[in-house]
Amino acid sequence: MLESGYVACRGLCDTPVMDVRPVIMARSLVKRFGDFTAVNGIDVEIVPGEAFGFLGPNGAGKTSTMRMIGCVSPVTDGDLRIFDLDPSTDGREIRGRMGVVPQLDQLDTELTVAENLLIYGRYFDISRRDCRAKADELIEFVQLAEKRDSKVDSLSGGQKRRVSIARSLINDPELLLLDEPTTGLDPQARHVLWDRLYQLKERGATQVITTHFMDEAEQLCDRLVVMDGGEIVAEGSPQGLITEHIRREVLEVRFGYGRNEQQLPALDGVGSRIEVLPDRLLIYDDDGDAALSELHRREIVPESALVRRSSLEDVFLKLTGRTLIE
């Protein structure tokens, strides 16, 4: 069943495959803290083997959603089922079948890398012998063999993150929750992590990832929702969202701070849509180079010009009028 879900989904489908029972099903899910509504009635369905993303800026409600899915935060309203179980009554069983990588590492700082995995496995009631074998295998998998007996305090940020991932896998989870897995890491460490996560996906584990990095969402997710202010504003595959909401390429031009808007009349008709930011203009078009030639033809000379592939960042900008990372 896992395998079929995975195969069915690898073709970057826009809609979930309906013949598979969803791993996570949320209907009108709400989370309130006092007067503050963190999650405001979202619907999500995630099928086995899928890598599903929650993309949005800080405060969009991603972590609150993840905590509800992780059965460590009671649902305020709406329905949530995980593995077809109810988190309010079967939390223990659900948690036993998933792995969690929290936003900030919660490693046991008083223990070594190997002990962290070993003790964590014991919380799942895995025998000490199995824990040891599994811990060694996972330490190998995240390439930390030489740090096996070091205290986690002495590790770098990227290494700690890898320990967190290894630890979350100790119980062979069917579902992996990754809350901003690479925030705060340097580019090299991010790529190592992406590589490991991709391998895990190949093995068929369902992954739920939150991120505010569009490149991360593009790299890791088959399907994602864009969240803003506790609500879902768009849903689809990374490529699908780009083609649906904007064009394939972007021409970024700068005329100097605050002078970008004045150029708009002169640019009329260039590209399919123009977004004005304080420091630059974004011209969306299927062919960015063609748009740039058009600028040259009109003898408009910006301080700088750059053609790039459009990204989820641009989708987010279009949908909410704000950038992801402020």
Place this chain on the structure above:
Amino acid sequence: MHTIASLGPVRVYNREWTYFRLVWRTAVFGSVIQPLMYLMGIGLGIGELVDGGPAGPDALGGVSYFAFYATALIATTPMFVLGQESLWPTMDGFTWSRAHQAMIATPLSSRDVALGKGLYFGLRGLVAGAGVVLVLACFAETRSWGLIAAIPVGVLTGLSYAMAFAAWVATRDTDNSFSALLRIGIIPMFLFGGAFYPVDQLPPVLEAIARVTPIWHGIELCRGLVLGGLDPATGLLHLLVLLAFVTAGSIAASITFDRRLRP
């Protein structure tokens, strides 16, 4: 130039005073409530047993156990308070808040920082000693003008430990060993230094060791000042020993502070 140098310790002390106001609650507990509890719990309770014990009221040379124990608190309380005060807060100045480094970035010297610390310890000890004395003044058995004279003796006793501890803290990178230092360096002083019973009750070796500790000299002097029966020569000797400990500790602190703070 010279005025700045001599005012230096006062400036450092100013900062410490601000900090002190934040922890006055702890100070009241440590200097008034805690000694009062010991006095009621140990002084009165065990006192009743000792005074009615096999040696009778003469066990302590005609002094009641309550008075005997109470007078020791004038020395032990500043020792406890300054023992703690000289460890973590001093470490804080070097590592966590790096306030000491900030100070020597001004015209203050590392010696000013060390002696300013000492000045603050002295004030803190004064508050601690005054608290105990206030409590003792409430009991007829210990009410005497000698209490006033005993306060500075308590301060010197506390400083004997605090300056040495501060000197040692300046050589440390972590606070790992601090709890152990209190357990090994302070608690045995309290238990074996002559507060609970005369040190001649101890086995000879322990007695010899007890007689060279600052706490024993402090306790003996405080006791003599409050309860009488101390000849001036012995009293002067106790005072000189305490002064020697404080001076040695201050010199050590000046040296280690300088080493630590030198760029």
Place this chain on the structure above:
Amino acid sequence: MNTHAVSLPLRIVPTAMLSIRRPQRMIERSAYVYRRGWLILLSGFFEPLLYLLSIRVGLSALVGDIEMGGRTFSYDEFVAPGLMAAAAMNGAVFECTANVFYKIKHSKLYEAVLATPMSAGDVALGEIGGAVVRSGLYAIAFAITMWALGLVASPWMVLAIPAAMLIGFTFASLGMALTTFMRSWEDFEYVPAITLPLFLFSTTFYPLSQYGEWAWMVGLSPLYHGVELVRAADLGVWDGSIIGHIAVLVGLSVVGLAVASRRIERLLLT
């Protein structure tokens, strides 16, 4: 399966307590931590031992004998079980106040544990259990020392070890419950303001008869009930009041555990 339908008696017992399955995992974790920190473990035993030695070499001779239950005991024989009980209290309080606060606020240990099948009740009982084990170890070490010094008056002394563990349980539960209400490290300054009077006024140093008209207040101290238990076992002098002492300690333990588990749930599962 509606949670509101849970019957009244079950509601009085917090759900966090009903969900206890494997608290022993937390003890297992502590064992790993202390494998490297055994020196810290050992140093906690040092202080009561020094008290005992100081009293033995110096104070015993001044105080003379103490009479209890028609028999006379030397003063160090009388004080030793009191110190043993106080050591159990201090060890448990240390383990379950500052340490627990650090794990809740700073290391986020419990958050990580609650993401696994472990429950808030498992965490609370597990941490308290760790403190109980520690109290038991201190008690054994202290009992051996007492025996070596010739201070064990009765073979019933073996029962002093479970008694010390019960004291550990009581103070660990109460300490942990209290800690869940603390906001900052400064609040911990109040802890010695509670433990010191308990240490001094729980018949640790002299018999209840000496408290005169204040004796009823001594009964309010949980440590007093513990001291009575340990002393009864050590000296072999006891009567029916033992049941009352045990009941008080067990009762306080259960209340502490219930409050602690519920509060941990409230604090971390939001």
